[in-house]
Ligand SMILES: NC(=O)C1=CN([C@@H]2O[C@H](COP(=O)(O)OP(=O)(O)OC[C@H]3O[C@@H](n4cnc5c(N)ncnc54)[C@H](OP(=O)(O)O)[C@@H]3O)[C@@H](O)[C@H]2O)C=CC1
């Protein structure tokens with residue numbers, strides 16, 4: 001009778017490994033002696049020690065070869081939050097995550113670490129030092145977040161210590177760092193269009209921004225602590241820099257670091273939110289005739305004008321987490337990594 005070879009605990013797969021967070025995770029795993037199988041809809045780099053599998057995670061036949069002989073899977077693939085394709089979010093984040101779980105079970109994977117998001121509890125109003133026991137948002141800020149909630153529930157509910165399939169979810173917030181395709185590029189684009197002159201509200205709202213290497217650290221700790229007798233099975237963990245900062249101070253530091261002026265004129269939050277809502281409605285009504293994407297969406301105004309920062313005490317106590325890179329150093333390294341986005345470049 002053929003005996004099944006137990007996969008090596010140093011062999012893992014990263015679904016979404018071509019993306020911003022995924023690639024940083026892959027690089028750190030290689031440094032720590034793992035061999036990595038990357039599964040993504042696109043291949044964006046080549047590295048020794050990495051086997052690439054290109055395909056759609058919604059297709060089990062595409063996915064299964066990437067999970068062969070793998071004991072640990074990180075799932076950090078998602079369509080970009082800026083997409084307004086509801087069908088795509090539903091297909092990839094909900095149906096696709098079901099396929100990921102099924103495929104892990106079929107392939108004999110023992111551990112699944114999901115990249116969720118702290119926004120699964122955010123409804124557009126203040127959250128100060130939010131803990132993991134806050135209820136899921138009943139009115140999530142957008143459809144992306146709605147599907148991230150469903151995705152997290154699916155993964156955590158699949159945890160089965162008796163069967164030996166262990167799951168955990170990492171909830172990062174405001175990931176930034178070198179190669180981030182969203183935060184800094186959107187910010188610089190807004191500045192270049194002369195729209196970064198205003199501070200929404202009084203500018204004192206605190207937000208978590210998390211340097212990408214700290215997020216990676218949280219994922220690896222969770223994976224390595226995930227054992228059948230460990231208290232972390234089936235639970236979510238906030239991973240932040242543990243240094244909430246005023247949203248507008250963070251934006252200003254990045255802008256000034258890249259040679260742009262910091263925003264200085266204040267506008268009332270409710271006025272900007274109301275205008276953004278109006279614009280959003282207008283865009284919806286006019287969609288069959290003209291298509292435009294407003295910079296100031298209600299979701300973005302809520303993100304820019306409310307407190308939303310989270311406690312990572314649970315991760316500190318149960319995962320042994322401590323941020324490795326301070327906010328100051330993270331911002332400096334990020335600014336340095338975008339010479340092409342400097343003023344005048
Ligand atoms: N960035 C942030 O601030 C935060 C991110 N997160 C979560 O972290 C994770 C990683 O985010 P981030 O690195 O920023 O995102 P990226 O878009 O950079 O990476 C996601 C990767 O997944 C790929 N992908 C998308 N759909 C599929 C599919 N059907 N099959 C296979 N691969 C697919 C993407 O390809 P393509 O680019 O071609 O779509 C991309 O390479 C996501 O789950 C996100 O929800 C959570 C909180 C904050």
Ligand SMILES: CC(C)CCC[C@@H](C)[C@H]1CC[C@H]2C3=C(CC[C@]12C)[C@@]1(C)CCC(=O)C[C@@H]1CC3
Nearest residue numbers: 173174183186187190198207208295300303304
């Ligand atoms: C969850 C957050 C901590 C991380 C936010 C990521 C993005 C949603 C933000 C990155 C750049 C931000 C930004 C704005 C909103 C939120 C971001 C897109 C504004 C559009 C808000 C209104 C402005 O005055 C301009 C801002 C540009 C940058």
